[in-house]
Amino acid sequence: MPVPPPAPETQEEIVKPQEVRPLPGQLNTVPVFNSNSPEVVQTEGILLSTFPPTGKQAPAAHLNFPFQGRFDIFAHHIAKATSPEDLRTLYLGVILHNPGTQPVTVNVLQAASYLSQPDAPFIELPSFVENPAGTVYAGPGSRVMNEVLRGQRQAEWPARIVIPPGESQMLLNHPIPVRTLEPPINGRSTLMRLQSSGQVYAASLGMFAKQNPDGSERPPSREEWQQLLETGNLAGPRDKVPTPPEQTTGQIIYGRVAGVARGSAWKAQLSDGAGSPNLTIPKAGEAFSYALSTLSRGQMGTGQVQSAPMIVRYPDTAYSAHGNYGIEYSLTLPLYNPSATAQTVTLALETPIKEEQLARGGLRFLEPPARQIFFRGTVRIRYNDDRGLPQTRYVHLVQRRGQQGEPLVRLMLPAASSRLVRVDFLYPPDATPPQVLTVKTLDN
Structure with a gap:
């Protein structure tokens, strides 16, 4: 920072x-999958799941909200090493599941995801800079919003994803590395605008990189993400608990967002x-x-x-x-x-x-x-x-x-x-x- x-x-x-x-x-009524709590992720687990709780080991971690038609996925999380010895790469995963009996097509209308290091560092910029080509940004949020505003879809995303009946697919499986950074802290911002032909459930999860036999790191597989979704609990550490809306005096804690918001x-x-x-x-x-x-x-x-x-x-x-x-x-x-x-x-x-x-x-x-x-x-x-x-x-x-x-x-x-x-x-x-x-x- x-x-x-x-x-x-x-x-x-x-x-x-x-x-x-x-x-x-x-605001319009387009639902937004909004994954921003915990902002700093240091223990593996579920960041946000709209899957049904049935059959899950931590039912309270699943909010049971299906998406259909237009919806957005927003995720903004930070990896911060807990000690100088533990510099494992945190991966951010987003998984979509088709609960139906027919294939579902998910069109990726716009999408962008960037790290603060090295993609979009928080550099000092003047207060007012013309940005005709989209090359001016400070921080990953600034860069992601700039690209989606221009109607762009990052090359790593296909125009559409087809999810067979009863199956799941990864929409995101991206690292947030800290090993070479001083201090060892990094963030990732993501925004995707999607259109689904049928019902889908969504979940965002945090998991540390897996080790290859030679000690190098590899991304988690879809099966490993699925296992975490089925058996995991909420990721940590938890953020400050927000002030109830009916409390109108004293200090206010707005809290970090984890849920489905109405309006894009x-x-x-x-x-x-x-x-x-x-x-x-x-x-x-x-x-x-x-x-x-x-x-x-x-x-x-x-x-x-x-x-x-x-x-x-x-x-x-x-x-x-x-x-x-x-x-x-x-x-x-x-x-x-x-x-x-x-x-x-x-x-x-x-x-x-x-x-x-x-x-x-x-x-x-x-x-x-x-x-x-x-x-x-x-x-x-x-x-x-x-x-x-x-x-x-x-x-x-x-x-x-x-x-x-x-x-x-x-x-x-x-x-x-x-x-x-x-x-x-x-x-x-x-x-x-x-x-x-x-x-x-x-x-x-």
């Missing part, structure tokens, strides 16, 4: 008095209100923002929690998918300038200080921002430029707590004119919510 810079000696709080709006629309994407048209075709820009010198990835005790005055609800979960894991890792935000802004003069408008993603209510009547920022990085990821912006030419831009952002955002786009809207802007991104693992999308009209 990266070493943060030293904390600044003096820090000023800046308040931007403005409206913060809830996000129109809602939030698509919305941002407008003046229901039925309105326009989003009227602010008056010159003013701004408003839309809250993104809001959560309990971080609603930014909107009264809206965007965290995906859990359909099934383990009792010691998060009650909601706080942070919405891997969820795609697709936002359309039909900007409208009602005034009699041309106006210059900017759009920016920002990371204000998290609040439940806006204590000071607007967004609070820090100058300079705090050292903790709260967002690392690529955002896509599509629009017609001031010459009327269509543009698609990808920008990689790195934002620290309390950081104001640089403009993603700057547009000059003639009097009484409209311009459509689309903003899309997948909320990256290792980010900390909430963020906001700010629309600002500059002073003439």
Whole structure:
């Protein structure tokens, strides 16, 4: 993990008095297999199983939820050696099972999986970098979300997998090596968008590499994964137990996610209100923002929690998918300038200080921002430029707590004119919510 810079000696709080709006629309209903607890895996076992508990040695480790049609698989785990002598490679396995009497075809629509070392190290990057070719990333979550946003499927995955009736197949059997690293810690982020022709059960598991007779390591076989699924218990060590939702005071522990969440994407048209075709820009010198990835005790005055609800979960894991890792935000802004003069408008993603209510009547920022990085990821912006030419831009952002955002786009809207802007991104693992999308009209 990266070493943060030293904390600044003096820090000023800046308040931007403005409206913060809830996000129109809602999450879709696509189920997401969300495997993120335990985040650090040091003992073998089941990370998440939606298999039926019948016949399993640890029935409570199996949540009995079949997938059919569109569903996503998200997994984000870290291997960390327990001692300098034990540097075995941890393998992450994802297995799919067809319980039916007919073959099931699983189409792999998009998929990517990367390690933090060596695939996508947490390098220091500027806060704003154009990323046209997808070669800019910091951390595996940043790299995975960037590729899925672009509709890509890593070459190691076939376009489709056919699972015979009553059989299982491995969807993932990937290492998280630590042997050559100092310190011996490594992480892997994975996101797959799938479409199944029939019911399937899914499980993610952690298992250490097996030894060959010559002492070298080999990946676990499908039969060994199956054995762990049948006889194993939950992997460890377990994460902190989350605060119950009904507890509204005191310290809050959100917990790590292990279960099936409802919702893979939030698509919305941002407008003046229901039925309105326009989003009227602010008056010159003013701004408003839309809250993104809001959560309990971080609603930014909107009264809206965007965290995906859990359909099934383990009792010691998060009650909601706080942070919405891997969820795609697709936002359309039909900007409208009602005034009699041309106006210059900017759009920016920002990371204000998290609040439940806006204590000071607007967004609070820090100058300079705090050292903790709260967002690392690529955002896509599509629009017609001031010459009327269509543009698609990808920008990689790195934002620290309390950081104001640089403009993603700057547009000059003639009097009484409209311009459509689309903003899309997948909320990256290792980010900390909430963020906001700010629309600002500059002073003439």
